[in-house]
Amino acid sequence: MNAPAVEAPEFATRYTNLAHEDFGAKVLFCTDEWFAPAERMLQASEPVFIVGKFDDHGKWMDGWETRRRRNGGHDFAIVKLGLAGVIKGFDIETSHFTGNFPPAASVEACYSETDPTEATEWTEIVATTSLNGHSHHFIEISDERPWTHLRLHIYPDGGVARFRVYGQPQCDWDKKGADEVIEVSALENGGRIVAYNNAHFGVPFRLVMPGRGVNMGDGWETRRRREPGNDWCIVELGHAAVVEKIEVDTAHFKGNYPDRVSIQAAYVTNSTDQSIVTQAMFWDTLLPEQKTEMDKQHYYGAEQIRDIGPVTHVRLNIFPDGGVSRLRIWGKLAK
Secondary structure, three states: OOOOOOOOOOHHHEEEEEOOOHHHOOOEEOOOOOOEEEHHHHOOOOOOOOOOOOEEEEEEOOOOEEOOOOOOOOEEEEEEEEEEEEEEEEEEEOOOOOOOOOEEEEEEOOOOOOOOOOOOOOOOEEEEEEOOOOOOOOOOOOOOOOEEEEEEEEEOOOOOOEEEEEEEEEEOHOOOOOEEEEEEOOHOOOEEEEEEEOOOOOOHHHOOOOOOOOOOOOOOOOOOOOOOOOEEEEEEEEEEEEEEEEEEOOOOOOOOOOOEEEEEOOOOOOOOOOHHHHOOOOEEEEEEEEEEEOOOOEEEOOOOOOOOOEEEEEEEEEOOOOEEOEEOOOEEOOO
């Protein structure tokens, strides 16, 4: 049985999953995890069902599953987000849970510099909502407050395959110095992927992740181009900045790295993601075409970067196609 096919809403494609295990999200507490540990619902991989796989507690399930309640009450789990931020929506997925899914769920949130305690005040941000088995449940919210922790309630018990929390990471720019050179493209600083023309093999949001890629799947890779032109990816910076340093990392890409790269950029206001795609074709050149090499960190500074003033968005062009592990843009904030 495959996971259900569903078209994701705009918030699930525009924003990153703040509860992603790669960001350090973790389950701090759960009332029960008899059949399957709560940590599984934060996994990056898609949930799977393995016929005939059992463990000491029963059927192995890819997600969080509690035992059948016989004494009233309900189960819940407290999740520390990997990145604090403003939440735009959720996906409570019950894939492969058919006769054992929770009939309903709700979500509370708090902002705390430390782990929550019994004295913590929680705010309900998703009221009790009905769930179905083997399904995605996309729930959009409108709340501009940042949160650090969530409490997922399931009524009364059952299994959740994945719990995804889409939002914009929080960054206090007022605490940054005017002369400080900051990685404004970093996901934890609010950088995000706006659009790309192709991502047949790779995952574009990995471009703005911390650290170097761990393998060839940890980056953005396009299919082999069989027609004229080149591939591209647009990144919105967390804050407008004057760019001083750029890194293009082709880690693990050896027979499939781009022959050349270039970067265009602009200061954009009052635009939608779709209109930015059109505008980007005509942006100024920030970094002229540069030859690249396999499996290498390429750094560019004052000698290569053109002075075009403050920018909010960059478009990475790769010629003609290939894979890039990380793109990092450093600059001084444009106050």
